[in-house]
Structure formats: structure tokens, C-alpha cells
Amino acid sequence: MIKKKAQGMPITVIIIAVLALLVLVILALVFTGGLSKWLTKTSDCENKGGMCAFTCGSAAEGTEEYPTEYPELTCPDKDTQPQKCCLKFASVV
Secondary structure (H helix, E strand, O other), X not given: OOOOOOOXXXXXXXXXXXXXXXXXXXXXXXXXXHHHHHHHHHOEOHHHOOXXXXXXXXXXXXXXXXXXXXXXXXXXXOOOOOOEEEEOXXXXX
């Protein structure tokens, strides 16, 4: 009598299933608007430890500790004039 070993799912099937699930989650985020909310939070100045002001490094505005302007990060439009994102250091973490 020959013993048969149990057959499991091949690792490639498991990897393809995980990738397909990841694609479905990303598509769900895109179509529900969740991805745009996440992207907004990651490019927000204050979420990166910065400070929004009209002039970076100004003692009058209280930004003397934030001398570096970082234009890639966004500030919410609270006034008609756009504000700049001011950081303490030249690099963003």
C-alpha cells in the first residue's frame, strides 16, 4: 500500500492571493476617496512638525525657530494669501 502525502496550496497561489487582496484594498481606497485623505495628511506641513506662516524665521510671527521654508509641504488656506511651510531643519523626516 502506497501512502499519499497531503497536498497543500502552492506558495505561488498564496502570494497571488495576497497581491490580489492588496490591489482590491488600494482600488477601494481610490474609489471611496480614502486615498486622497491619506495623501493630504502625509503632505500636510503641521503633520510633519512644521509651522505655517507668511514668513519663515520671523520673530514677529513667532517662527524664529522655524527658519527653513519647505515648499513641497502644504498649508491649509486660512487666509486669502497662501502661507509657507516653515521647518526647524532643512530635512523632512
